[in-house]
Amino acid sequence: MNIEGEADSWDFGVGAGFYLNATQEKWKNWQMYDYVVKELPAVLKENFPQLDTSRASISGHSMGGHGALTIYLKNLDKYKSVSAFAPVANPINCPWGQKAFTNYLGENKAAWEEYDASILVSKYTNVSATILIDQGDADKFLSEQLQPQKFDEACRNSKVPLLLRMQPDHVRMDFASVGT
Template identity: 55%
Template sequence: IFLSVGLTCTEQNFITKSGFHQAAAEHGLIVVAPDTSPRGCNIEGEDESWDFGTGAGFYVDATEEPWKTNYRMYSYIKDELPKLIKANFPADSERMSVFGHSMGGHGALILALKNPGKYKSVSAFAPICNPVQCPWGKKAFGGYLGSDLTKWEAYDATHLVKSYPDSHLDILIDQGKDDQFLSAGQLLPDNFIAACTERKIPVVFRLEPGYDHSYFFIATFVNDHIRHHAKYLNA
């Protein structure tokens, strides 16, 4: 299972805070947790804000200077990283799934939706579902992809699902009802659910009362997500 995590995170956040290990071990799954952006590029402006640049790669392949050489997290997770894992670990590259949290939930959804059949399943915690419509997404996409909105839509789950083919994809999303970023209009799950319903794409959306955007929320439900993926990976 390839994991993509959220703004400001490194690969260590999920590894140390989520408590996924026991469930993954029980089901014989390898969990691969990459970083959220390149590091050490020394690009001017890279570290000026927490929601753009370092720690905020947004899982796109940038097309704009000065980002386009290094900020290619979409291709890294889709192509380069699986080859690296296959070369170094006893992993079956024919059986892959993807999940993520927040910005990484957006990453997981677009990886699955842009590559029909590549991933056996997809799930997300509090994903950014419609980045072309939210402040985080507008800032990141404007910087990495420029002003062409068709480039933006190519990395937006709510737009991608509208043209997703009929091949099977079972989506699980958990969302904390008391998530401050939900109420701030950053996540917009209702837009994604509506698009899935229109296309008859099966999605289980669980709105969890009393939970926020934190890793305590993830730790509470991570075993459900591991089981969701195991059902398809071990079929």
């Protein structure tokens, strides 16, 4: 889109869109939530009619894991399951999320809550499948940025089924070796 600053940092812009619909003027065309939930499924259905979209699941890694969790929770009728690998699980309370949300959504904290899985899980509790999070316990971003324990606590408080698998001696980029 050639927006000034979109490629300046790996944790923002083209490196991390956070699968939300931006509301700030500079980023207003970044509508990644709508792209994943509406546009992409329509394109897939049109080009691959053999796909059974009634059996869709969603997954993602890191920032994409954040997106998978929030999109799943807000669209329980569209997805049968969700798997997230080292997700940013509580972006309101981490530097990556705060940077992204401030730039994409502005200062309105209520807007931020609409894209934080640890908040959303208390609003969307009709979860039929166990949510899976795979996380390496040697991840240098575990406590400051990813915070799966906050999502775990929110799930327990809301009685939403979660399988949080902590993988010994794994880091963020080891997700392919742990499997599901």
